[in-house]
Amino acid sequence: MSxxxxxxxxxxxxxxxxxxxxxxxxxxxxxxxxxxxxxGAGKTTLLKLAAGQLTPxxxxxxxxxxxxxxxxxxxxxxxxxxxxTPVYAGLSVADHLRxxxxxxxxxxxxxxxxxxxxxxxxPRHRAGKLSxxxxxxxxxxxxxxxxxxxxxxxxxxxxxxxxxxxxxxxxLMEAVAEHELSVVLSSHLVSDLERxxxxxxxxxxxxxxxxxxxxxxxxxxxxxxxxxxxxxRLPAGQHVVSASHTDRQSTFVxxxxxxxxxxxxxxxxxxxxxxxxxxxxxxxxxxxRPVLEVQR
Amino acid sequence: MIWLTWRQFRVAAATTAAALVVLAVALALTGxxxxxxxxxxxxxxxxxxxxxxxxxxxxxxxxAPFQAATVVVLVLPALIGLFWGAPxxxxxxxxxxxxxxxxxxxxxxxxxxxxxxxxxxxxAAAAGLCSLAVTWWSAPLDKSAAPGFTLMDPLxxxxxxxxxxxxxxxxxxxGVTAGLIVRRTLPAxxxxxxxxxxxxxxxxxxxxxHLLPPVSSSFELGPDNVDSFNKSGDEAFPQVILDEAxxxxxxxxxxxxxxxxxxxxxxxxxxAPVTVRVSMTSGPCAPSQQAQDPAQGFDACxxxxxxxGYRQEAIYQPFExxxxxxxxxxxxxxxxxxxxxxxxxWWIRRRLS
Numbered sequence: 001m002s003x004x005x006x007x008x009x010x011x012x013x014x015x016x017x018x019x020x021x022x023x024x025x026x027x028x029x030x031x032x033x034x035x036x037x038x039x040g041a042g043k044t045t046l047l048k049l050a051a052g053q054l055t056p057x058x059x060x061x062x063x064x065x066x067x068x069x070x071x072x073x074x075x076x077x078x079x080x081x082x083x084x085t086p087v088y089a090g091l092s093v094a095d096h097l098r099x100x101x102x103x104x105x106x107x108x109x110x111x112x113x114x115x116x117x118x119x120x121x122x123p124r125h126r127a128g129k130l131s132x133x134x135x136x137x138x139x140x141x142x143x144x145x146x147x148x149x150x151x152x153x154x155x156x157x158x159x160x161x162x163x164x165x166x167x168x169x170x171x172l173m174e175a176v177a178e179h180e181l182s183v184v185l186s187s188h189l190v191s192d193l194e195r196x197x198x199x200x201x202x203x204x205x206x207x208x209x210x211x212x213x214x215x216x217x218x219x220x221x222x223x224x225x226x227x228x229x230x231x232x233r234l235p236a237g238q239h240v241v242s243a244s245h246t247d248r249q250s251t252f253v254x255x256x257x258x259x260x261x262x263x264x265x266x267x268x269x270x271x272x273x274x275x276x277x278x279x280x281x282x283x284x285x286x287x288x289r290p291v292l293e294v295q296r
Numbered sequence: 297m298i299w300l301t302w303r304q305f306r307v308a309a310a311t312t313a314a315a316l317v318v319l320a321v322a323l324a325l326t327g328x329x330x331x332x333x334x335x336x337x338x339x340x341x342x343x344x345x346x347x348x349x350x351x352x353x354x355x356x357x358x359x360a361p362f363q364a365a366t367v368v369v370l371v372l373p374a375l376i377g378l379f380w381g382a383p384x385x386x387x388x389x390x391x392x393x394x395x396x397x398x399x400x401x402x403x404x405x406x407x408x409x410x411x412x413x414x415x416x417x418x419x420a421a422a423a424g425l426c427s428l429a430v431t432w433w434s435a436p437l438d439k440s441a442a443p444g445f446t447l448m449d450p451l452x453x454x455x456x457x458x459x460x461x462x463x464x465x466x467x468x469x470x471g472v473t474a475g476l477i478v479r480r481t482l483p484a485x486x487x488x489x490x491x492x493x494x495x496x497x498x499x500x501x502x503x504x505x506h507l508l509p510p511v512s513s514s515f516e517l518g519p520d521n522v523d524s525f526n527k528s529g530d531e532a533f534p535q536v537i538l539d540e541a542x543x544x545x546x547x548x549x550x551x552x553x554x555x556x557x558x559x560x561x562x563x564x565x566x567x568a569p570v571t572v573r574v575s576m577t578s579g580p581c582a583p584s585q586q587a588q589d590p591a592q593g594f595d596a597c598x599x600x601x602x603x604x605g606y607r608q609e610a611i612y613q614p615f616e617x618x619x620x621x622x623x624x625x626x627x628x629x630x631x632x633x634x635x636x637x638x639x640x641x642w643w644i645r646r647r648l649s
Contacts, residue, residue, distance in 0.1 A: 051399055055646075070645075076401035086392035088304070095303060102299050103400035139396065146401065 002065075004029045004150050004182045005050055009059035011206075012045050019045040021206040022059070027184060027199075031213075032176055034197030035186040036276055042206045043186040044083055047154045050184070051080035064149055076106055079148035079181075083155045085139035089128030093121050096138060097145075104146040112145035119171075133164030137171060144175050153185045157192055169196050190273040200272070202279045209279045214272060221275050224252045224265040235262075242278040253278040297402060297410040305415055308380055312422050319368060319426065323433040330358065334436035351440035362437045362445070365430045369455035370496075372426050373463035376419045377492050381471015382484040384411060385644075389479050408644050412637055416468050423464030431456045443540050447618055448549035450500035457622045462629035467492050469636045476643050499625070505551050507624045508617055514556065514607040515543050517598050521553070521608050525594065526569070527576060527583075534576060535569040536601070538608055547615035558605030565609075574601050 005027040020042035052068030341350040388394040527534040554565030564570040580596035
């Protein structure tokens, strides 16, 4: 499995504040990767570092096997749609396509034109007068038409209404299917990612709390509800992710590859959102302990 | 990249061009009349020998438009720094569009290089055209200007010939640098204005006088360099006020004009009245002599003061140095501009990431 993004002890400091610290993460190629985490977890910083917009303060990062130093060849391989999907308010839609065509040797003019037509954007329209959804679509078009190997999107749908969200993500999925590119998509809402992503990374406080294919994650995590019990008394193969107790009852979220035989438990499946929340709420892994990873 | 630069710049460029066209039309309409007034006046005054009087009258008549045109040339570079330079990068940072454009397949150094070159050349061209038009228009006035408004005087010097181009390039790159460092448009504009104004004050006051070693020399007193000669009732001796002018060096930039006494000591000057120990009771300066023929009496009295050993001790830059000083100052501003541009390239790669 080749990695599109590989970070080792990656850190970025703004003044005295660390925005990202000792982040070690591998993102495999050929996936639509969802990067989730609470606000301030370092998602934006990690993605900006990957796009070559920032230089690391410490550690190393490799994207598509190269260091994102901002040289033209590397820039051409990575598409980046920044937070709030910025576009030039004073430039028309056609101007944006022209900008892309002039600044990217690998520009796919047919793709860009066709996408703009399909979206129903008037090329003469100024970008400043587009709706949020249309603006996001325009930014996505710019990112796609440069034909990158990796497309990075930082909270692309955070400011959109539910309908525009769905349209945007649908458009993204179609493009992924058509052009076979890897995608890294960040969000602080799991529901955005549930339909789109097949790989999930949970980032909390600069640390990867969970990484793995969505199917595997859902298959190996269970919610157990039953009479009150001490977590230490669970079988060895069952790792407790989170635990909550009432006077009589205990609820555990556990990870295990083995079937659960204990008849005392009511076993239920978790949604992706439950799973992510369990990891975000759960205790931080101790320093130096290997990061929990679920892989096939 | 040139296309994008032009696309983002064209509104500002068109606005400036329109303003320059208005200025050029105004100057073109009034210039020929000004020139013909001048040549007619010169022909008349050389015939009857009252050219000094003609110059005064002519300059007085046109002083308001002369000063306005000069101010336009002085202010234009500052405006370019404020409205072209400072927002160049802050505008992108504030809208987040730097993340869009810096992720196209082009390095940000190249992006900056094209922006600086295209807009910087436009800035220099705008200031150059403006200065050219005003220099052409005001040529007759520059020849007849009153002391304080001659070509070599600080304010006028900065509004003629080639230095305005260098000021504009400097102001523009200064604005870009300020924008890169403070990252917000309004503070960047304020910083640009403050630094540019400071440079425009410091340069003529402390740097320009020493760009070439100034000439210092002493001159006999005469009508050219004596402004007035008075005696108030109860003083024993009269007082002399020196002009900021050098006999035989019309149009020189006078840095200091002081009076020395017979023993060679400086006794004062630079516009302040100085007591001259010349007898007022007898000799050419006595009021009885003056009363007979005021014009001749003045000359005779000045001759007497010269005979006693009083001299004008002047430090100045002769008018012939107008072009050398223009070139040197242009060179200095170009160097500083290049230095700032280098800082911008370093900053955009190292600090803005």
